[in-house]
Amino acid sequence: MSDTSMAAPAQAGGTPLVTHISEAVIRIAGNSQDGIQAIGGFLARLAGRSEQEVMTFMTIPSTISGGPSIFQVRIGTGEVLSAGDEADMLLCFYQHSYEDHIKSIKLGGIVLYDSDHVTPNPEWQENYRHVGVAISGLTVEAIGGTGRDKGKNIYAMGLLAKIYDLDVPKITKLIQERFSGKDTSIVTNALTCFNAGYSHSLENLLKTYQFKASEGKKPTPGSRPQVVMNGNEALTYGLIAAGVRFGAGYPITPWSDIMELLRKELPKYGGSFIQCEDEIASVSMAIGASWGGRVAVTGSSGPGISLKTEAIGWAVMAEIPLVVVDVQRGGPSTGMPTNVEQSDLNIACFGGHGDSPRVVIAPASVEDCFYTAIEAVNIARKFSTPVIILTDQGIASRIEAFEMPDLEKICQDITPDFTPVADHKPYDLSAADGITRHLAPGTRVASGKYPVVTGLEHDELGHPTGSPKLHVQMTAKRRNKLKKLGADLPTPKTIGPNEGQILLVGWGSSLGPITEAVGRGRSVGDAISGLHIKNLNPLPNGLEEIFQGFRHVFVVELNDEGFYGYGQLGQLLRARYCDPKIRGINKSDGLTWKVKEILDRARALADAVQNGKA
Amino acid sequence: MTSLALPFESLTRTGNLNLVPVPPLPEGERKGLTKKEVAADHPTWCPGCGDFSVLALYFKLIEKRKMHHEKITTVAGVMDNNVYGLTKNQTSPTSPLGYKSKTDAWGSGDRPINPMKQAIAAGATFVARTTHTNPNHVLQMMEAAMDHDGFSFIECLSECVEFYPGAFDGANPRKGGQFPEVPKDHDVTDEYAAYKLAEELMPGKFGIFYKVNRPTKNANEAKIVSTNREKFASLPDWQILQKNFDRMK
Numbered sequence: 127m128s129d130t131s132m133a134a135p136a137q138a139g140g141t142p143l144v145t146h147i148s149e150a151v152i153r154i155a156g157n158s159q160d161g162i163q164a165i166g167g168f169l170a171r172l173a174g175r176s177e178q179e180v181m182t183f184m185t186i187p188s189t190i191s192g193g194p195s196i197f198q199v200r201i202g203t204g205e206v207l208s209a210g211d212e213a214d215m216l217l218c219f220y221q222h223s224y225e226d227h228i229k230s231i232k233l234g235g236i237v238l239y240d241s242d243h244v245t246p247n248p249e250w251q252e253n254y255r256h257v258g259v260a261i262s263g264l265t266v267e268a269i270g271g272t273g274r275d276k277g278k279n280i281y282a283m284g285l286l287a288k289i290y291d292l293d294v295p296k297i298t299k300l301i302q303e304r305f306s307g308k309d310t311s312i313v314t315n316a317l318t319c320f321n322a323g324y325s326h327s328l329e330n331l332l333k334t335y336q337f338k339a340s341e342g343k344k345p346t347p348g349s350r351p352q353v354v355m356n357g358n359e360a361l362t363y364g365l366i367a368a369g370v371r372f373g374a375g376y377p378i379t380p381w382s383d384i385m386e387l388l389r390k391e392l393p394k395y396g397g398s399f400i401q402c403e404d405e406i407a408s409v410s411m412a413i414g415a416s417w418g419g420r421v422a423v424t425g426s427s428g429p430g431i432s433l434k435t436e437a438i439g440w441a442v443m444a445e446i447p448l449v450v451v452d453v454q455r456g457g458p459s460t461g462m463p464t465n466v467e468q469s470d471l472n473i474a475c476f477g478g479h480g481d482s483p484r485v486v487i488a489p490a491s492v493e494d495c496f497y498t499a500i501e502a503v504n505i506a507r508k509f510s511t512p513v514i515i516l517t518d519q520g521i522a523s524r525i526e527a528f529e530m531p532d533l534e535k536i537c538q539d540i541t542p543d544f545t546p547v548a549d550h551k552p553y554d555l556s557a558a559d560g561i562t563r564h565l566a567p568g569t570r571v572a573s574g575k576y577p578v579v580t581g582l583e584h585d586e587l588g589h590p591t592g593s594p595k596l597h598v599q600m601t602a603k604r605r606n607k608l609k610k611l612g613a614d615l616p617t618p619k620t621i622g623p624n625e626g627q628i629l630l631v632g633w634g635s636s637l638g639p640i641t642e643a644v645g646r647g648r649s650v651g652d653a654i655s656g657l658h659i660k661n662l663n664p665l666p667n668g669l670e671e672i673f674q675g676f677r678h679v680f681v682v683e684l685n686d687e688g689f690y691g692y693g694q695l696g697q698l699l700r701a702r703y704c705d706p707k708i709r710g711i712n713k714s715d716g717l718t719w720k721v722k723e724i725l726d727r728a729r730a731l732a733d734a735v736q737n738g739k740a
Numbered sequence: 741m742t743s744l745a746l747p748f749e750s751l752t753r754t755g756n757l758n759l760v761p762v763p764p765l766p767e768g769e770r771k772g773l774t775k776k777e778v779a780a781d782h783p784t785w786c787p788g789c790g791d792f793s794v795l796a797l798y799f800k801l802i803e804k805r806k807m808h809h810e811k812i813t814t815v816a817g818v819m820d821n822n823v824y825g826l827t828k829n830q831t832s833p834t835s836p837l838g839y840k841s842k843t844d845a846w847g848s849g850d851r852p853i854n855p856m857k858q859a860i861a862a863g864a865t866f867v868a869r870t871t872h873t874n875p876n877h878v879l880q881m882m883e884a885a886m887d888h889d890g891f892s893f894i895e896c897l898s899e900c901v902e903f904y905p906g907a908f909d910g911a912n913p914r915k916g917g918q919f920p921e922v923p924k925d926h927d928v929t930d931e932y933a934a935y936k937l938a939e940e941l942m943p944g945k946f947g948i949f950y951k952v953n954r955p956t957k958n959a960n961e962a963k964i965v966s967t968n969r970e971k972f973a974s975l976p977d978w979q980i981l982q983k984n985f986d987r988m989k
Contacts, residue, residue, distance in 0.1 A: 303987075321787035353989055354989070363981060363985070366981055367978075393964045394980050398961050398964070476755075531986065534978045535978075537981060539977070567813060568811075570809070571809075
């Protein structure tokens with residue numbers, strides 16, 4: 127809890143002191159079935175409704191039930207860019223949650239523990255403020271049942287509401303909304319639980335916290351309200367806003383949330399999502415639907431993407447618009463299915479046979495997932511190409527608050543246009559920049575010359591050909607249209623000044639931690655800047671000029687440093703710019719970046735390079 | 741997280757399509773396609789390939805049914821020759837036990853798959869068998885399949901004259917074989933009876949093995965869509981989406 131300032135003097139009778147804070151990082155640790163995600167969700171949603179910024183981080187076990195699970199939420203009145211390095215408070219339900227996570231909080235931080243299950247360690251009691259509440263027992267006292275029943279998460283939520291002086295009417299409303307539609311006794315029990323927790327005397331804590339009024343980001347009159355959701359939800363709604371009405375997929379963590387939501391939502395718009403027998407069938411079905419005239423979506427996570435690559439090659443050859451979502455997780459193979467990794471960049475950009483250029487875009491935040499989905503659909507349509515959205519488990523599951531998009535303005539109608547045409551060559555070699563458009567079958571072509579679609583190399587009407595000349599021309603056409611896209615892309619702006627010692631280059635979900643690392647580094651005098659690349663294939667122009675302003679270019683990636691000391695984007699940038707100052711800062715622990723980690727590694731690497739040791 | 745600069749604005753519309761729109765023809769002026777119009781390419785198959793007769797019959801069907809270009813999608817794969825002929829003589833899943841090919845000099849050790857049994861097991865609601873040497877029968881089966889509401893599967897024997905000549909002679913009366921049709925008293929709705937027919941050895945039977953009417957996948961999906969549309973049909977798409985966003989405030 128930064129910016130601690132004592133605001134109210136101690137009052138008589140043990141009334142807690144009030145400390146004003148600008149942000150708090152709370153880590154909740156328990157087992158996966160305890161509903162700790164629900165507490166985190168409540169806190170995140172509450173922050174969104176209170177015009178606060180919020181970001182969450184969670185780990186869930188890959189087993190069906192049971193197993194340790196955590197949810198970390200960072201709430202602030204300033205800009206919140208990451209889920210926070212160290213927690214201010216640890217709320218723990220079991221001995222293992224206590225022991226495993228005590229080290230994740232700041233020295234002097236608070237440990238709020240369920241005294242029915244946790245025995246504090248005297249050694250740690252010196253360094254952290256321990257507050258024990260018999261959460262399990264008191265929950266049973268409040269609503270009956272047994273300690274194994276649900277409810278203690280809501281009781282704990284009451285405790286947190288008291289400690290952080292949270293808006294009780296808003297929480298009450300959130301609880302009512304969450305359990306609406308269920309038995310009324312469930313809502314009553316939940317509220318009873320919450321109130322019991324809230325009324326519990328915390329005299330031994332003798333301190334409560336209040337979030338300072340928002341400073342930089344006061345809601346301006348007429349501004350749009352905030353919405354709170356996770357990245358998979360934002361991506362799904364982005365696809366719907368973009369006009370996608372058909373998708374096909376096969377379940378795999380962490381992509382499944384997207385297909386579950388599409389299946390539920392699309393029929394409302396007259397669309398449909400099909401769960402297929404496997405990954406190959408689903409990509410093929412999506413290609414078929416796209417060929418039918420309306421961009422369709424398929425998606426998966428790493429292992430599933432490998433299965434889809436052959437069909438993606440077909441879509442490249444036949445120039446069919448298609449959106450493929452890859453929610454990356456720890457790989458290879460089944461790997462670490464509930465952890466984050468950015469190790470599918472290579473397969474997204476190059477995973478395919480033959481010369482098969484395709485587009486790869488990586489969203490940077492939850493909000494960006496929404497807009498990236500729309501962008502992907504539009505690029506697919508304009509360039510008749512497969513577009514891969516490379517998101518990751520970190521963004522997929524984290525919750526952020528962002529400004530409500532102007533849906534009336536953004537939502538697109540991409541109903542196929544069946545206006546008859548005089549003539550149509552789907553692979554017209556005279557088209558500017560090689561950009562041709564896919565025409566929905568069913569459109570009448572007055573000339574009577576109807577195109578053929580095939581995975582074989584073809585002439586301008588799609589008829590198979592073995593002509594060496596045509597293969598040269600068509601290969602160039604497929605390349606040139608995406609080179610044109612690359613040339614049109616905006617050059618990303620640096621975070622911080624455009625010259626200095628160190629440039630931290632990142633992609634995807636590491637934007638937040640990199641931005642924070644730049645801020646923290648600069649505040650102590652480091653000449654450090656950041657650069658986030660969203661369009662990974664093709665790359666935008668102008669990066670070389672940016673690199674020239676720095677002594678070191680460190681590519682920060684959640685993947686392995688490989689044989690040669692840099693990760694997958696590092697390799698791509700080296701191949702394009704042949705610049706030996708491009709080096710990698712990589713890790714593969716399956717966890718998101720901590721700001722401190724990035725800064726320490728960047729400084730150490732810069733030192734090593736200067737001393738000729740790297 | 742603050743908003744990022746979003747470069748998608750310039751891409752939100754597909755722009756000039758370089759297509760010249762022409763007015764649609766009035767329904768009455770439309771003529772069905774002729775075989776000449778529909779045959780976009782002359783396939784480069786071997787002379788005498790059984791597939792030629794199948795393709796010719798398909799064109800005849802389109803002509804007979806007076807179909808328009810805009811109403812047909814043709815997806816072509818491969819027919820069953822008991823051998824991979826296009827790639828010049830490799831063992832295929834239906835090659836008989838002991839069949840010698842370039843990929844198996846010693847003869848196949850795998851029992852061949854039975855496409856008819858697999859189609860029935862996979863849930864096709866129309867499963868028939870025919871052979872390219874009996875054009876009238878092929879056409880008859882194609883028409884019956886086209887009239888069926890649901891996924892239809894026809895196994896059409898088509899000889900590879902280059903690499904497995906004579907594979908289907910047993911089903912060709914002109915080559916001393918027989919063309920036994922499915923018995924008149926066969927109950928096409930009886931799945932077990934269909935399996936029994938499918939298990940017969942060459943020449944086996946020809947005709948419709950299995951045909952049932954079940955709600956199709958399309959019909960089931962359409963029902964889900966219409967139930968949902970009833971609730972939301974009066975709303976423009978963005979307002980349906982707005983409802984979800986309002987719940988996430």
